[in-house]
Amino acid sequence: MESLNETTWDVILSGTGLSQSLLALALSRSGKKVLHLDKNNYYGGAEAALTLDEAETWAGTVKDSDPNASAFRQATIHQYQQNDPIQSKLGFSRAYSLSLSPQLIYTRSNLLPALVSSKVYRQLEFLAVGNWWIYNVADSDHEKEVFKADITVSSGHLRKIPGCREDVFADKTIDLRSSRSLMKFLKLAADAEAHAAVLEEWASRPFSEYLSTQYNIPEKLQAPLFALTTSPDPPSKTTTAYALPRIHRHLTSIGMFGPGFGAVVPKWGGLAEIAQVACRAGAVGGGVYVLGKGIKDMDKPRSQLHNAQTSDTRATIALQLDDGETVEAPQVVCSPHDLASDNEQQACSTEVTYRSISIISSPLSQLFSVPVEGAPPPAGSVVVFPSSTLTMERERTPANHSPVYLMVHSSDTGECPAGQCVIYAQTTPSSSMRVDSSSLLKIAVTEFLNSVHEDPRPQVLWCMHYTQDMLQSPVTPTNSKPEILKISEVTSSFVLEDDLLRNVRTAWECVVGEEKGDGFMTFADREDVGQGEEDEGIHGAL
Secondary structure, eight states, X not given: OOXXXXXXXXXXEXXXXXXXXXXXXXXXXXXXXXXXXXXXXSSSGGGOEEOHHHHHHHHHHHHHSOTTTOSEEXXXXXXXXXXXXXXXOOOOGGGOOEESSOXXXXXXXXXXXXXXXXXXXXXXXXXXXXXEEEEEEOSSTTXXXXXXXXXXXXXXXXXXXXOSHHHHHHOTTSOHXXXXXXXXXXXXXXXXXXXXXXXXXXXXXXXXXXXXXXXXXXXXHHHHHHHHHTOSSOGGGOBHHHHHHHHHHHHHHTTSSSTTOSEXXXXXXXXXXXXXXXXXXXXXXXXXXXXXXXXXXXXXXXXXXXXXXXXXXXXXXXXXXXXXXXXXXXXXXXXXXXXOOHHHHHTSEEEEEEEEEEEESSOOGGGGOOSSTTXXXXXXXXXXXXXXXXXXXXXXXXXXXXXXXXXXXXXXXSSSOTTOEEEEEEEOOOSOTTOOHHHHHHHHHHHHHHHSOOSSOOOEEEEEEEEEEEEEOOSEEOSSOTTEEEOOOOOOSSBOOTHHHHHHHHHHHHHHGGGOTTOTTOOOOOTTSOTTOOOOGGGGGO
């Protein structure tokens, strides 16, 4: 094979995060010569999945890295000693595949049809996310169960969030009047055509005010509805325009691919698995992949590229790589973190998310019960701590904190050995100076484990805390170099948003230009694919 600097590339992609990898998939049938680089020695970028040893190395690298060049900072790892020798111990390093940016995918996500039409779904397996739970602070001494913990004292319990009309009326803690109010709202939320009239008046107003004014839903019963929005903000800052379509998405996703669930997670490492499969398709299409080699300098002199077939001449940009090698292409696509210019990064909006990954000594089987008859066994479960339900260490009253979301994955995901589970926790910066967000995640995990009654008591075997700064920007050429296309990173939200694929399509259209036609991620079977494989769509991957 020719060396990198001897090849005339049509486009260079920097980073193998999900955005760039899906773009590589979209370009895999375009006939263009694609060079796909990543400064890391692993696929997935900010969505990577790591073994224990890789996580240890990664945490050390993040501590010493340039904050402008990395989406992560402040990574720390704690491994806990177990007092009970009978309890599960950590398995070997490669028994774990821990996702740095876990997100659930609703069954109505625009990504799933694209994975089917591009034929890569055959290499993926999706697992159901089943029950959703909410943490409630006990209202009376009768409800309280107090556990002495290292960090705080538990005074709450978990309650399952109703997933349908039957669940609402079966919940004996909801009086008949409130049940009818909830059902009236849920009927409207499921009807997308009714939203326009609501949003005309309420779009920018708090969702809590809308629920109270229009439906007389008490504050305590609003909490499960807010949980379904997965809003990073407290109710006072969550608008009706944000909440209503997200509750609609949740309700209408349930049952789309089977009873009892409305969201899925990819097996073997979450979004990292999709990124790897997309890159594999890019390689089959002729793309060249080089890991451990990033872009050092984008300021090399420009040159001209002549196309003998079309007699066109295009300006190219020359990039110097980490090892001193120079490569050229008419277009370069990269994330904002690949751009050295502070001005380019300042033009992006920043999403700050505090995250933790905890390996638990128990499978927490009760969380993964089949929600309804005929539903697949869930491999994921969601636990939500609403705003102001957790008490910080050495405090007597709950803090004014942002919501905390836990995604609990069973060993069926392939992310940990049997007999254990993984808890992914996340929250956003809180307005209160009393709240240390990293400590808040630790308290949430402790409170959650205290709320799950198992013998022996579940314990944390290993935990990593870190902060994620994701830069968001429209897909546009950079200010100083129009040949360089800036593509947004995947948002750090709890749910994979449809904007991801829209941004990828915009970047694809910029790269292919007038040749684009209608072929975005819509491919025929390759000749080397067996004709006996049935195209069952995403159903075949569940």
